[in-house]
Amino acid sequence: MRPVFSDEDEAFREEVRAFYRKELPKDWFGGLSDEAEESRRITHEIKKKLAKKGWLTMAWPKQYGGQEAPLTRQVVFVEESAYFRVNARDAGTGYLGIAIMQHGTEEQKQRFLGPISRAEIDFHQGFSEPNAGSDLTGLTTKAWREGDDYVFSGQKIWGGHLEQADYSFFLARTDQEAPKHKGISFFIIPSDTPGLHADTFANMGGGNQQIVYYDNCRVNAQECIIGAENQGWYIAATALNHERAFVEHAANGARLMEEIVELWRSADRHNANDHRTIVLRNKLAQVAIEVQVCRLLNYRFIWLYGEGRDPSYEASQVKIFGSEMTQRFMHVAGEVLGFYSQIQRDNPKSSHVYLGGRVEHQIRYQPSYTLMGGTSEIQRNLIATRGLGLPR
Ligand SMILES: Cc1cc2nc3c(=O)[nH]c(=O)nc-3n(C[C@H](O)[C@H](O)[C@H](O)COP(=O)(O)OP(=O)(O)OC[C@H]3O[C@@H](n4cnc5c(N)ncnc54)[C@H](O)[C@@H]3O)c2cc1C
Known part of the structure; x- marks a missing residue:
């Protein structure tokens, strides 16, 4: 039987462990599912150090901020991070980046992947809506073209921390007539776009969720759509598979x-x-x-x-x-x-x-x-x- 990890992978495991033993506070509760401010601050600092080492996205291609390391090495890193309760695999490094790599234009890859790998940007995730969770194809947030821009109108729920994010990535309906999943596009817009705002509510785990409103937000079309118009469903599927x-x-x-x-x-x-x-x-x-x-x-x-x-x-x-x-x-x-x-x-x-x-x-x-x-x-x-x- 072939072992899953090489000797080099196992040596790297020891390196990651030594790093966390040295860097984490002795009484570290952990950043996974803990939203205390101090926890977030420490996680942020640690991630910067991890990014400097190139570990956050080590299996990515070099031109997008990776090291072209074997996937098994990246798995070792994620496993050990979780073992030490560090939330190193966030939306950007864990699944959005992979979706951009598979479906984005070269310009979008250049714009997002480097900053993700350097832990410079954070994201709010807006897929679910009040009446479209399990049946995501029923989403009603709309996007339409006006001149060079897309304009967005609608509401998302559950995704949180818009105020800490640099961008919101979300799905919106761009074709009202097409079969449900064929009329959806995938967008990323800056979190300070006028008209984008959130109401926050508590969850029982001690953290926060949000209702996020897109009130006629207007963004240059070339800059915000990922992949082609009406192909958003397939991009979301890539992201969701890696999230799951x-x-x-x-x-x-x-x-x-x-x-x-x-x-x-x-x-x-x-x-x-x-x-x-x-x-x-x-x-x-x-x-x-x-x-x-x-x-x-x-x-x-x-x-x-x-x-x-x-x-x-x-x-x-x-x-x-x-x-x-x-x-x-x-x-x-x-x-x-x-x-x-x-x-x-x-x-x-x-x-x-x-x-x-x-x-x-x-x-x-x-x-x-x-x-x-x-x-x-x-x-x-x-x-x-x-x-x-x-x-x-
Ligand atoms: C802590 C937390 C964080 C979240 N973070 C995000 C986020 O960052 N971004 C985001 O977009 N969303 C997020 N979500 C939303 C999450 O994806 C949805 O809650 C989930 O998809 C279910 O949707 P819903 O809540 O609308 O439930 P509903 O779709 O209304 O489902 C209600 C119940 O009916 C069942 N059901 C529905 N349809 C079927 C079917 N066809 N067959 C069998 N059973 C069915 C469901 O399993 C469920 O038990 C988060 C949710 C939670 C709780």
Whole structure:
């Protein structure tokens, strides 16, 4: 059997680990799904350092800010970043950049890919609308030509942090008559475009979501459309496939598994012969298997992508398995910690915050994993039709 990673990849893994051990604060809670201001600031600083090393987009072509490293090397980097709870694979480096590389003009590649690789620009993602989430083809945000410009009118929901973004990338309908998915185009506009604004609301994980309004925003047509007019659906599909192939679930799971096992072994709070302890131990063992399966599903996606194929339902497999595995794991982690799993990390009255309060935080945040990027039901529909070839 061929190992997935070369000796050079494994040596690089050690280099990434050493980097994070040196650079991250000792009490680092992590930037993944944590929106605290301090966390964002540290993530931003770390990303600048990672960009300087050329690691953020190391598998990209050199002319677009990459190092032409093997894909496996990039996977090692993303895995280790997630293990150290650094959100290194954002929209730009994780999926928008890949979509621009596949579908954008040379001018657009030059304009966006270098700055993405150098961690200079951030994006707001505007696909979902109040009445178009799972059925994204039902979106009603409109774009029409006036002279040299496109004008945009409509509303998006869920995507957040417009105020921190440099650009908003989104889908808008450019042909009202065409079949639904054939009348959609893909746009990127500056976040300070007049008429672009947001209302913010809280999610139960302690972060924010937004409703974003495009009130007759006007932008030069050449500068804002990606690919050809009415081809936006296919560009979004590329972006979504890479968003869904979320290697972070496996790496996060592996890290938390280590921490829980260490806590269990050191705490000595469980009687090993108690039947509840035996059941719980077996549940944890089951999750340990699932973490590995999740990892392998992701490697399969990467391998297909590296072979020049366009994996689609395989991304849905990663998405379903990873997100649902994380949800199952959080229930088991909650059982292991018992009532302590309900104490928030910043509770000043409690000295019983275990694992930095991560389990409590994740229990609140993880329901969103099976929604964002497309729900589990929709991913199963995609596997049934695209993967198994069943009729729609
Ligand atoms: C934390 C979070 C972050 C997000 N970030 C972004 C973002 O940055 N940008 C962005 O554009 N969007 C974002 N989303 C939106 C996300 O993509 C949508 O919530 C998701 O696609 C579901 O759409 P909806 O909420 O409109 O639910 P609906 O489409 O209304 O679905 C409701 C329920 O019906 C089920 N359902 C619908 N259609 C079918 C069907 N055909 N077969 C079976 N079941 C079906 C769904 O699975 C779901 O359970 C985010 C969501 C969350 C929760």
